[in-house]
Amino acid sequence: MHSHMGVDAAPSLQGNDDTNSLKNAVLPWLRSLDGFNTHDLAFNLSISGGITTMLVLPGSAGNIGGQAFPFKPRWTYENTPQSMLVEPAFVIDNGTWSRTHAWRHIKHACGENPHRVYGNTRMDSAYDFRRAYTEGKELKEKQDRWCKSPKTQTEPFPTSLEWEALSDVIRGNVKVNIHCYETTDLNTLVRISNEFQFPIAAFHHAHEAYLVPDLLKQAWGPEPPAVAIFSTNARYKREAYRGSEFAPKVLAEAGLSVVMKSDHPVLDSRYLISEASFAHHYGLNTSLALSSVTTHPAKALGLDHRIGYLREGYDADVVVWDSHPLTVGATPKQTYIDGIPQIIKPVLHHKPAQVQKAPPTGKWDKEAREAVEARGDPDLRPKKSSKNVIFQDVSDFHLFDQLGEKLQVDVSAFEEGKGSVLVQDGEITCAGNCKIPEGLDFDFELVDLRGGAITPGFITVGSRLGQIEIRQEKATADGTALDPLDEGFEITDGLLAHAVDGAQFGGKDELLAYRSGVTTAVVSPKSSSFFSGISFAFSPSAPHPLSHGAIQNSNGALHITLDNSKTSVSSKIAILRRLLLGDVQEETELSEVLKEVAKGKLRLVVNVDKADSIATLIRLKNEVAHKAKITVLGGQEAWLVADELAEADIGVIVAPVRSYPGDWDSRRIIPSVPLSNHTLPSYLVSHGVTVGLGIVEEWQARNTLYEAAWVYASSPPGVFTKRDALDLVGKNLETLLGLKDGHHRHSYEGESQGGWVAHEGDVFSLGGKVKAVRGVGQVAVDLF
Incomplete structure (x- = not known):
């Protein structure tokens, strides 16, 4: 309409x-x-x-x-x-x-x-x-x-x-x-x-x-x-x-x-x-x-x-659905x-x-009433937290890799749909068939997940989440970073913005994302041309940058944009080649950062959709920066060079997840079913490319899980397990964004378990609901 x-x-x-x-x-x-x-x-x-x-x-x-x-x-x-x-x-x-x-x-x-x-x-x-x-x-x-x-x-x-x-x-x-x-x-x-x-x-x-x-x-x-x-x-x-x-x-x-x-x-x-x-x-x-x-x-x-309507005599405008x-x-x-x-x-x-049947209608009476009573501005912060929780009626437990050998897991209990998970002092201490140990002198919160699951926390990237509150209101944003290629600046000036210096916390989109299971958000400085700057990772639930666990990684990756918006792609590649080779007379922060990229010590994230530009990037790595760790962000036409990306070990963060030929650089898309066998993520994965999922606008962060679920449901059978689909918005992104590379990474008590999420109902359907989140570096579980 x-x-x-x-x-x-x-x-x-x-x-x-x-x-x-x-x-x-x-x-x-x-x-x-x-x-x-x-x-x-x-x-x-x-x-x-x-x-x-x-x-x-x-x-x-x-x-x-x-x-x-x-x-x-x-x-x-x-x-x-x-x-x-x-x-x-x-x-x-x-x-x-x-x-x-x-x-x-x-x-x-x-x-x-x-x-x-x-x-x-x-x-x-x-x-x-x-x-x-x-x-x-x-x-x-x-x-x-x-x-x-x-x-x-x-x-x-x-x-x-x-x-x-x-x-x-x-x-x-x-x-x-x-x-x-x-x-x-x-x-x-x-x-x-x-x-x-x-x-x-x-x-x-x-x-x-x-x-x-x-x-x-x-x-x-x-x-x-x-x-x-x-x-x-x-x-x-x-x-x-x-x-x-x-x-x-x-x-x-x-x-x-x-x-x-x-x-x-x-x-x-x-x-x-x-x-x-x-x-x-x-x-x-x-x-x-x-x-x-x-x-x-x-x-x-x-x-x-x-x-x-479907009525006799009406236009035969009819859709036959697969589910x-x-x-x-x-x-x-x-x-x-x-x-x-x-x-x-x-x-x-x-x-x-x-x-083949409708999912249950969501039960949100309390939340809807609060939204109206608050005149559209309800308090989105967690209202209740606990260090000690026992989750019952758990059908899936996806933290095996995260917890490693520190935790013995009774898999059979989950397979029977009768699993339980015990959290003591903010840490998961038992998974499978758990009971509260005798002799403890503190209370446990009891949460029934109704056949739900425990998953790793999700990661969001691609928007300006953490740097802006209202996209069309400049007063609510960090603004646009100065680019070394902008008029009045020379490459040798080496000015490089760090997104962490413009961090903003407590916004609605951050809190809604956290309530939906996003425990890590990554953002780079906004750029109008080529060099964006250094990204950082943060907790979307934190009240301010200095709060405990707010900044998870202050120096994640160098982000650049490879399009012809202000400067030609060929000029940008020429500049990038020169900096990667270290061919500059005066050392600057920018040139030093590119040396780190060339050595593979700092990841380079390139915002690009066009297959021709991606191919040029692959050739550049092969020619002058074999050790460089490179990630494509966007990648709508990446499928055209999927084999070459895999061979060069260049990963892709697909954003948006559901491809659309919105501009000239992204017009050659994989449309997905029923027009093609593959989604873009499944095609890339089937060709050996490491893939993550990203977003474009801040409000989309809250739907991170459902985009992963859409990829799982829309891809050919066998390409993804459910855990693979969760990794698209979790473990894979940690690698593709350089979050585990060790650059200025903070260490927090309890971080060995990282962030995780407890879901009521089926994680991969719209009938599910987040009931609890443990943020990265936090010692308490937030209950919703």
Whole structure:
């Protein structure tokens, strides 16, 4: 229900960016249809994820961005944008441009976007809306007066190319979709809808709608607006800061229609079903979760008379799934649009019986209530900790390698699903068939994992977690590091930023990641060009940099970016070659660090996607730095040189995990099932490459486990065991990020066991839930 497919096409290039017009904040006369690109690489990908209809909206730079159109992403014989429309509001009929009875659609936006792009404060935006609708109202009134006595009129029927769409809104012929986040903006648009008497089809994004559900019911019209939202994507700007994963549950319980959306390509609409899955995991019941991407958006679009249901006489838009759609890794076996199969020779993997039924609806009543009572800003810090815990009903124990020979483990107890784990003074002292020793004079917390598991803590890398709180607010960030290649600096100046010096703690994304099992986060300085600087590893639960265990590794790896953003790739390679050879007249910190890289004493992490650039990096290592330990971060096209990467012992941290051809350097992807046999991680692993999983934005850190679970569920059988999948976000990343290389590494009491996580239920399904975390270097277990 919220897509920019075709107007924000993949791969993104200057010549195909038709999302926004920047000529005015009010542009109701523009139409997304006129910028719709039928060559968008996302069409087949979205079809392979079960998408059969999409409302393609103009962007949200201005208050009224233009008119939107519902499309079906199937190819037609005519192969034109017009032929892909679901129900055109205007058609060419016998050579005449005429109106049909179909709904029209329009996009509005309020809040920060018009403020950022046009300098419109919220007061300016409210005035712009009222001024525009006054024009539409005046046109409607002129038309009504003309229609009262058409035979007596001497002037043509009054019309306006600019304002006729708003006149039609007031007549009730247009579905109004409003990009709107905060309470104040929601309130303004509700007032304007009543002032000019038009219904609102849906508020989109609406991160604070769950805090004011009764406000939405005051909008003009017989039914309140639907609410089209993300599941866990929040905090990327100030007006999204109070977004909650419990919003779908709260809104549904308030009687509002919940729609899950992608805002494609903000999220790849191919995985729209994942948004519904997360909503289900966080409390939306099974029926409403499925309806949130089928029936509810169809009704909000005014198309529920032909799509959104499996009914006789309806469009045969049908998806046949390989497992229950709300399970991790659920994949279409086939997508039918208008009865026509869309996926040519789909690749299928067998799915076990347990994923053929819906996972249980998540039980989060307490947490949802706290989020509302705190007005979107609940205390996310652990409320309870204990040094002494006994976990019961444990089915899996994944700490064998971590604990080594120090602990005798009764494997049979776990195999029978009756295992227990004993923690004394913060250390695991027994695993298998454990009982509290007699004679102890302290209490134990008893935690029932209900068939769950104990796993190593997870590691996150790839975002700016730990250096920024709100991505679009510079005041909340460390800022951009000076690059040795920037204007005014010479290579010999050797200025090199250390991310640890800009460390920030206590942010929402850090704490949510910790509550989801992430015990280590790695971040490098933000760079605008080539050399980013030195990364560091930290505990996302720590309150400040000097607290015990906060900094786990202050000198992790040297990070660079290998693209042509400011300086050519060839120039960057030339500079890197010179520094690796030590061919400089004056010693600097940068040159000294590159010597360490050349000797293999400090890892080099290279942010790069393009296969050609990765190949150049491989050649550089073979020619001048045989001992160098190199990791690719990103690596969307790495599969094209998988054998060469394995031979050169260069590992890859795949980020994002689910490949998308978003730009020119990442357009040649492995699409994964049902379009290919492999995921990118499984293909690389099957060719002998060491692989880890990374993220792109800070909010994604909390979903680290589920990305590993998705890789496990979507890869060919036999490539990964469950422990292998966990290593993708654990042990492998320790190696690929140089966390065990010994550079300025701190040592903490109890670190021999590292971080670990206790999960209730199945770790590899959305039915699981983190119940306890022991952070790296901590002596107590945090209980949730």
